[in-house]
Amino acid sequence: MNDDNISRRTALCNHCDAFIEDPGSPTPPHILRSDHTLTGAETTHIRALIEEDERLLKEYEESISWHRNVADKVERARKTVEERLRKRRVVVSALRRLPVEVWDEIFSLACQTIRLGECDYRNDYPFHITDKGHTRATARSLSLVCAAWRQIITSRPRLWAAISFDIHNHRSDIDVRSLLRIYFKYSATAPLEISIWDSNIDYGTIFTSVREYHDRLDKTVVEAYQLIFQHISRCAKLELQVNWQALSQSVTGISDMSFPLLHSLSHDVNVEQDQHYESGWFWRAVRMAPNLTCVFEEDSVPSHFGIPPYTSFTKLRLGDVYGLSGLCNTLCLNPRVEVFSVRGLRMWNTAEHPQSAHVMELPSLRDLKIYCGHPMEEWLHFVELFRMPVLNSLWIGSELSLDDDVSEHQYHTPPASFTSKLHHFANSLQFLSLHYNPVYYNEPEITNLVKNLPNLVHFRFTTFAKVAGISLCTTHFLASLQVACGNSDAVSSSCILAPKLERLEIREFNFCPRSETELVEKVLAMASSRSASALRASGLEKVASRSLSRVYLWWKEDDSSEVHALDHDSDSEDGHSTSESDSDNKSASSGHLLSASTRLHGTEPSCRPLLYTHFGARIEALERDGTICSIERKAMQWCDDLSVGDDFDLLKFYQ
Incomplete structure (x- = not known):
């Protein structure tokens, strides 16, 4: 059915039933053809339809303009209420109820000096x-946020010192x-x-x-x-x-x-x-x-x-x-x-x-x-x-x-x-x-x-x-440090x-890489004997008053020696020969850290040192027991560094 033959009624208000009605006067289809020549009557009829559509269009535009003005007024009223609501909510907000002492602590943390080093x-x-x-002026920037903050900050001289x-x-x-x-x-x-x-x-x-x-x-x-x-x-x-x-x-x-x-x-x-x-x-x-x-x-x-x-x-x-x-x-x-x-x-x-x-x-x-x-x-x-x-x-x-x-x-x-x-x-x-x-x-x-x-x-x-x-x-x-199991009643602290x-x-x-397995074995054996569980099992926790919590081992290899992380005289358990695991051997001697899996430099299995394959379970067991073992090739310099390890600070250690 042709839409021109349908009368339309456009509702303007659901409350007062105001509407605009479009009579939908039909347009004869044949007169739309390009080869058709209009008669005088047809021309008069089409012009009447055009006038009718122009009237309807003007009526719609007036209605749109009126509704748009109403919508703008409503929007402005809504924003006014929103702003009033925001201000009233601020009055009863949790931040508004914070004591000045809490703000003082927050601003103090924001304005503190972050120490990069004791003599940096x-x-x-x-x-x-x-x-x-950029130039940073924390106290000045915070004081510009609001009057309340400005009053607090400007009354705290140490924040500006x-x-x-x-x-x-x-x-x-x-x-x-x-x-x-x-x-x-x-x-x-x-x-x-x-x-x-x-x-x-x-x-x-x-x-x-x-x-x-x-x-x-x-x-x-x-x-x-x-x-x-x-x-x-x-x-x-x-x-x-x-x-x-x-x-x-x-x-x-x-x-x-x-x-x-x-x-x-x-x-x-x-x-x-x-x-x-x-x-x-x-x-x-x-x-x-x-x-x-x-x-x-x-x-x-x-x-x-x-x-x-x-x-x-x-x-x-x-x-x-x-x-x-x-x-x-x-x-x-x-x-x-x-x-x-x-x-x-x-x-x-x-x-x-x-x-x-x-x-x-x-x-x-x-x-x-x-x-x-x-x-x-x-x-x-x-x-x-x-x-x-x-x-x-x-x-x-x-x-x-x-x-x-x-x-x-x-x-x-x-x-x-x-x-x-x-x-x-x-x-x-x-x-x-x-x-x-x-x-x-x-x-x-x-x-x-x-x-x-x-x-x-x-x-x-x-x-x-x-x-x-x-x-x-x-x-x-390392052998002397190892605590032997025995009768705790017969052992005194002077014996340990x-x-x-x-x-x-x-x-x-000047370390030889061929000896690394032996060295790691000695370190882990010593660490295991002095762990918390080992001392408890031996009844020596009172004799050795403190269990070993951290063991760090670094070495620098002798540059003139051959680099072999491990010597395999036979095929490994997975069926690969030593020659087939050359890439793993290179990975094992390239400076990786041997410790718990979360502390490895490489997270992919191919990046993990071969030593971890042999000793990883023991290292993780020690860490669960409270003893962290870190073993690394190519030792870092100590030089003037007073802090060693990820959480050690010499100046705090004795305070």
């Missing part, structure tokens, strides 16, 4: 002005000085934490004059830098990594300063290159800080500056130290020192060794770390000068890393007095790290050393084999080596 001058500060990336400033930045898109003024205003009298560093530090300009250095800096940067120094007396924690010229009076813009609140100083400033002592006034003010207790110096202030030594610190970390006299004098003036670290202890001749009629005492020293050159006697000379009755942590390192090539003639054994010197710390020492390269220990030497340290909780050492293979001292030590040992880390150098 580029820590993630909440107020960070740098040339690279941490500032990191890159002296090399050339930001023209922001007003750095205005930002600094805002932070200094709202920090009120709160102690400041300031880090000033140079992202483009050039040690090739160490002999540049102060004037030349000043002229190289951007004018706005200098003005912002000088604004910081106008408030430097409020600084409680100061970190510096700049050239010495930045600390001259003409660059800082002040002629006098003091640090009444300063308690922590970390700096990597090339002080020794200041030939005219133009930064001496700054260091003199620092040394006179009455509350300074924590000092980390990469480059010590030269003695010819005539500046008095520190007199009140409890933590001291130094870079290279040449000669013991000045160092010993500094320590004698600070008997309260608790943490002491030297990155490079070097003596050029024995005349530099201070002569003392008596041993000096450091009654509070609990953490000692010395990274010394060769030979090991340098460390012994230092230890001979002091008595450290409460020493809890001892780290001894040397210059070579495990990636260095060491020829056989460079190997040497520790001095005969080495073990006896460590015996002086028997009552207090809990952490011991021996990373002295290239030292090889005689067969019972490590065992005897640990035997004299009954309170040892965490022990790690590096050893070098004279010939490719497992070092004899490691074999002897290191009864309190919880963490053990061993690094083997």
Whole structure:
């Protein structure tokens, strides 16, 4: 049926029955043909239909316009109600009912400084002005959210008290000085934490004059830098990594300063290159800080500056130290020192060794770390000068890393007095790290050393084999650590080596890959005997007061030896010959980590080391029992890293 022959009624309202009716007058089909010539009557009829359709179209458009206006009014009314509803819901929302103390904690977390390292001058500060990336001002950004937040944040001075400033930045898109003024205003009298560093530090300009250095800096940067120094007396924690010229009076813009609140100083400033002592006034003010207790110096202030030594610190970390006299004098003036670290202890001749009629005492020293050159006697000379009755942590390192090539003639054994010197710390020492390269220990030497340290909780050492293979001292030590099952009533703690040992880390150098199966077997046997379940089963949990929780084993293979992860004299259980599993052997010797399956570098079976196939079940069983074993080829460097393992922090370990 043709639609033109149907009368239509369009309802406009369901309530009042308003409608528009389309009569649907028919159009004769034959007159639509292109070869048809209209008669006068047909023309009149078609024109009448056109007028009728135009009237209907206008009526529909008027109706649409009216309804659209109504819809717009309704939509506006709906939005008004929505906004009113949103505001009323906010009034009774859970966030509105949060106590100010909770907001205070949230904002404190948002504005805290994220520490990348104890002496990292580029820590993630909440107020960070740098040339690279964006400038971050967390407290300022949060204060712009709403009046309530602004009231809370601006009344918390400590949220505005941490500032990191890159002296090399050339930001023209922001007003750095205005930002600094805002932070200094709202920090009120709160102690400041300031880090000033140079992202483009050039040690090739160490002999540049102060004037030349000043002229190289951007004018706005200098003005912002000088604004910081106008408030430097409020600084409680100061970190510096700049050239010495930045600390001259003409660059800082002040002629006098003091640090009444300063308690922590970390700096990597090339002080020794200041030939005219133009930064001496700054260091003199620092040394006179009455509350300074924590000092980390990469480059010590030269003695010819005539500046008095520190007199009140409890933590001291130094870079290279040449000669013991000045160092010993500094320590004698600070008997309260608790943490002491030297990155490079070097003596050029024995005349530099201070002569003392008596041993000096450091009654509070609990953490000692010395990274010394060769030979090991340098460390012994230092230890001979002091008595450290409460020493809890001892780290001894040397210059070579495990990636260095060491020829056989460079190997040497520790001095005969080495073990006896460590015996002086028997009552207090809990952490011991021996990373002295290239030292090889005689067969019972490590065992005897640990035997004299009954309170040892965490022990790690590096050893070098004279010939490719497992070092004899490691074999002897692992066998001695193994706890034999027996009658617990007949066994005392003195019969068990290191009864309190919880963490053990061993690094083997010049290791032969052919011996790795034997080595892993010895490690797992020892770990199993000291696990919690094994001690309970033997009734020795009271004798060995702590079960072994972590075992780390790393080794660097002898480059001249053939690399074979495992020796297979016959076909494996799955029917493949040794030649058919070459790819697996290569995977096993490429540096993968041997531990629980979740700790493997490769998750696909083809990526897992062959050793895991042999020992994986035992490793997982140990982990379920509370003992994590991690075994890896190609040992990583220890160097200055104080933290080992995925959750170990030396500074937190003894707190």
